[in-house]
Amino acid sequence: MSWLKDLEAALDERLGTRRLLHEALEEPVPGGASWAYVLGSATLIVFGVQVVTGLVLAMYYSPSATDAWASVAYLEREVTMGSVVRGLHHHAAGAMVALAVLHLLQVAIFGAYKRPREANWLSGLGLLGLVLAFALTGYLLPWDQTGYWATKVATSIAGTLPVIGPMAQTVAQGGNDYGSLTLTRFYALHVILLPLATGGLIGVHLALFRKHGVTPHPSKSEAVLAQRVEPFWPKQVFFDAVFAAVVIAGLVYAALKIGAPLEAPADPASNFIARPEWYFLFLFQLLKYFDGPLQVVGTVVIPGAAGAFLALLPFLDRGPSRRFRDRKIFLAALGGGLAGIGALTGLALRHDRHDPTIHAQKLVAKRESDRAKALAAAGVPPAGAADMMSHDPLTRGERVFAKECASCHALEGQNPKEPKGPELTAYGSKAWILQVLRDPDSHRLYGRTKAEGMKSFAQLPAADLERLVDFLYERRQPDAPPVEGHPAEALIEAAECGNCHDFEEAYGLEGPALFKYGSAEWVLGMINDPGASHLYGEMNDMPAFERRLSDEDRQALVAFLASLEARANRQAWPSVNDEGPVPTPRTKTGKTAPPGESPPPSEGPPPDSDR
Amino acid sequence: MAEDRRTILKVLTSVLGTGAAAAIAGPALQAVLSPLGKVTVSGSGGWVPVCNLEAVPEDGGPVNVQVVVAEPKDAWTKMPPTTVGAVFLMKKAGKVVAYSTVCPHLGCGIDYQPAAGQFACPCHESSFDAEGRVAAGPSPRGMDELETEIKDGAVHVRFMKFKIGSAEKVPA
Numbered sequence: 001m002s003w004l005k006d007l008e009a010a011l012d013e014r015l016g017t018r019r020l021l022h023e024a025l026e027e028p029v030p031g032g033a034s035w036a037y038v039l040g041s042a043t044l045i046v047f048g049v050q051v052v053t054g055l056v057l058a059m060y061y062s063p064s065a066t067d068a069w070a071s072v073a074y075l076e077r078e079v080t081m082g083s084v085v086r087g088l089h090h091h092a093a094g095a096m097v098a099l100a101v102l103h104l105l106q107v108a109i110f111g112a113y114k115r116p117r118e119a120n121w122l123s124g125l126g127l128l129g130l131v132l133a134f135a136l137t138g139y140l141l142p143w144d145q146t147g148y149w150a151t152k153v154a155t156s157i158a159g160t161l162p163v164i165g166p167m168a169q170t171v172a173q174g175g176n177d178y179g180s181l182t183l184t185r186f187y188a189l190h191v192i193l194l195p196l197a198t199g200g201l202i203g204v205h206l207a208l209f210r211k212h213g214v215t216p217h218p219s220k221s222e223a224v225l226a227q228r229v230e231p232f233w234p235k236q237v238f239f240d241a242v243f244a245a246v247v248i249a250g251l252v253y254a255a256l257k258i259g260a261p262l263e264a265p266a267d268p269a270s271n272f273i274a275r276p277e278w279y280f281l282f283l284f285q286l287l288k289y290f291d292g293p294l295q296v297v298g299t300v301v302i303p304g305a306a307g308a309f310l311a312l313l314p315f316l317d318r319g320p321s322r323r324f325r326d327r328k329i330f331l332a333a334l335g336g337g338l339a340g341i342g343a344l345t346g347l348a349l350r351h352d353r354h355d356p357t358i359h360a361q362k363l364v365a366k367r368e369s370d371r372a373k374a375l376a377a378a379g380v381p382p383a384g385a386a387d388m389m390s391h392d393p394l395t396r397g398e399r400v401f402a403k404e405c406a407s408c409h410a411l412e413g414q415n416p417k418e419p420k421g422p423e424l425t426a427y428g429s430k431a432w433i434l435q436v437l438r439d440p441d442s443h444r445l446y447g448r449t450k451a452e453g454m455k456s457f458a459q460l461p462a463a464d465l466e467r468l469v470d471f472l473y474e475r476r477q478p479d480a481p482p483v484e485g486h487p488a489e490a491l492i493e494a495a496e497c498g499n500c501h502d503f504e505e506a507y508g509l510e511g512p513a514l515f516k517y518g519s520a521e522w523v524l525g526m527i528n529d530p531g532a533s534h535l536y537g538e539m540n541d542m543p544a545f546e547r548r549l550s551d552e553d554r555q556a557l558v559a560f561l562a563s564l565e566a567r568a569n570r571q572a573w574p575s576v577n578d579e580g581p582v583p584t585p586r587t588k589t590g591k592t593a594p595p596g597e598s599p600p601p602s603e604g605p606p607p608d609s610d611r
Numbered sequence: 612m613a614e615d616r617r618t619i620l621k622v623l624t625s626v627l628g629t630g631a632a633a634a635i636a637g638p639a640l641q642a643v644l645s646p647l648g649k650v651t652v653s654g655s656g657g658w659v660p661v662c663n664l665e666a667v668p669e670d671g672g673p674v675n676v677q678v679v680v681a682e683p684k685d686a687w688t689k690m691p692p693t694t695v696g697a698v699f700l701m702k703k704a705g706k707v708v709a710y711s712t713v714c715p716h717l718g719c720g721i722d723y724q725p726a727a728g729q730f731a732c733p734c735h736e737s738s739f740d741a742e743g744r745v746a747a748g749p750s751p752r753g754m755d756e757l758e759t760e761i762k763d764g765a766v767h768v769r770f771m772k773f774k775i776g777s778a779e780k781v782p783a
């Protein structure tokens with residue numbers, strides 16, 4: 001090992017490493033090492049994690065409105081450990097906010113901001129501001145629904161500022177609206193300006209810390225502190241290392257188990273309800289209490305006042321004593337602020353937990369996000385991920401359905417105020433067809449339409465019902481065998497289906513023709529012109545969409561409706577072996593739906609519906 | 612005793628520090644090295660129709676045609692039909708031969724000089740004869756020949772790139 005000593009001596013001669021190391025490690029800690037001091041170093045170490053993981057992310061990220069989402073999805077999907085690195089960066093961002101705030105609290109409680117450490121306190125506040133700026137700019141970069149909409153709220157707030165508002169907003173978002181220039185701007189801030197500023201300010205913060213040393217617990221007298229002075233190395237470093245290791249273990253766990261979310265690509269046409277990250281929730285909640293001309297109170301005045309209070313703390317709390325009993329007002333103010341933040345966060349969380357719109361949106365968001373990721377695996381066209389989604393028949397069809405159809409047709413627990421048409425949960429499935437045969441005039445099906453009055457087949461033996469269902473289900477096949485000679489022919493004759501329904505391409509009967517029933521062609525015909533003579537004719541009360549919707553939209557609807565069978569939840573309709581009316585299932589909120597005038601579709605048919 | 616304690620703390624601190632650093636640096640390094648052995652940009656190695664057979668001159672002189680790939684992928688992007696490179700096509704003894712335009716020296720684009728009847732790379736003045744062999748200059752090997760095939764009157768080329776700067780022709 002003597003070569004190590006030689007190397008060390010050689011280095012010291014040239015670089016002065018011995019003195020540097022000595023200064024870094026032998027710094028005396030009055031009162032000895034303490035767990036109270038680990039927060040600052042942990043924040044610093046997590047910043048290091050962000051530098052390393054951020055560098056990797058930057059190698060795979062493309063800050064352009066068409067590419068950003070796709071590049072992040074690519075990183076998650078294709079890059080070895082990509083999702084882990086992104087998960088680390090995401091959770092470390094949250095950890096950094098939490099650690100910086102805890103560090104601030106510890107410092108404030110110990111009264112460490114007092115003379116002569118005012119500048120250190122202020123540089124620390126500046127660092128906290130930078131951490132929040134990192135979080136804000138980073139949230140937008142994936143260009144997914146949450147990032148896009150939550151950040152839009154932030155820049156819109158800038159726009160409502162008095163006098164400078166519009167200018168501030170344009171500068172912040174890099175143009176008159178969100179687009180590639182917003183991303184390049186946020187990216188430049190996030191990866192160049194903020195890291196440089198943070199690095200510099202960390203230097204100042206550490207230098208001042210070294211100059212003034214630690215601030216021990218206020219209850220310890222000078223004499224006690226002087227009695228027990230330990231060097232920084234190794235005990236304090238050990239404490240710091242233990243805590244940092246725990247934090248990093250937590251980050252690795254979160255990165256592996258939870259990862260970083262990636263919602264569907266940002267879609268300016270959607271009405272996504274965005275929520276900021278948890279550490280900004282209180283600000284978001286605060287907005288709710290101030291509207292109109294008072295809005296600026298929630299957006300600027302209160303947060304600004306809180307910030308100003310923190311910045312002025314060393315100059316307000318000027319007494320030399322750091323003891324708690326001499327600083328009651330200030331500690332109470334801090335505690336009050338903290339309680340306020342906690343309460344606002346809690347309110348925001350509770351509100352969302354009980355909001356059915358948000359629940360419904362989460363389901364759609366999850367589906368769209370999964371769909372987008374699946375599509376992206378085959379490559380995203382140059383027009384971008386949002387464009388890819390808008391031309392995906394399933395996604396487009398679901399959106400068209402929500403806009404054009406959902407006001408009359410119930411679907412998977414989403415109930416229109418006035419359901420005018422049949423519920424379409426599991427549409428086209430055997431369960432759906434069975435329900436039509438059993439109870440066509442149920443309020444969930446045709447009971448409210450002009451087409452009510454079809455005979456119920458609930459009394460048929462289950463086996464016959466099943467064969468009828470199979471027969472009807474089979475109509476959509478291009479090679480479906482005709483009624484004549486069909487094994488179910490006698491059954492169909494006995495049921496007298498042919499009195500009202502055509503099964504061949506020769507139309508003329510009163511009820512809708514069932515030739516190719518359930519095929520894409522038949523469904524498109526229903527969408528185009530349900531009142532056509534071979535469909536519902538006089539009995540129709542659904543609008544014709546042929547001229548109301550584009551070709552692409554109608555084709556997308558057909559694709560979407562065809563997908564409902566596969567994603568049907570098994571509880572939606574009773575199966576052929578169930579006897580009689582279904583027990584009323586519980587609705588989303590856990591309450592049993594009252595049998596009102598517009599009962600939710602998840603309620604079974606009323607017992608008297610078999611006429 | 613106190614010295615022992617200090618030593619234990621020092622060792623434990625080093626272990627914790629190394630472990631934590633490895634937990635972050637490990638995944639980061641793997642992600643950085645992820646492109647190794649992967650196709651991040653496609654459009655190479657497949658058969659591509661480049662032109663009609665009639666477009667190749669009967670006199671044996673070369674024609675430079677672009678290689679347009681239908682749906683190449685560049686990382687996350689699925690491109691529309693995109694030009695990914697060019698080839699020289701010549702008729703020789705009734706067959707169509709194709710040469711890559713990529714200079715095997717350091718990858719510049721090779722030109723055809725009709726007056727001299729040879730190929731030349733402007734970068735470091737390598738030149739190649741009509742058979743693609745090195746006539747002069749620093750190129751370590753002749754021009755890279757590509758496989759061709761005639762299907763329904765169209766010339767198809769198996770477009771690919773080869774390792775630059777080596778005497779042997781190995782796929783890049």
Ligand code: FES
Binds near residue numbers: 717736748749
């Ligand atoms: S690259 Fe062609 S001669 Fe150097």
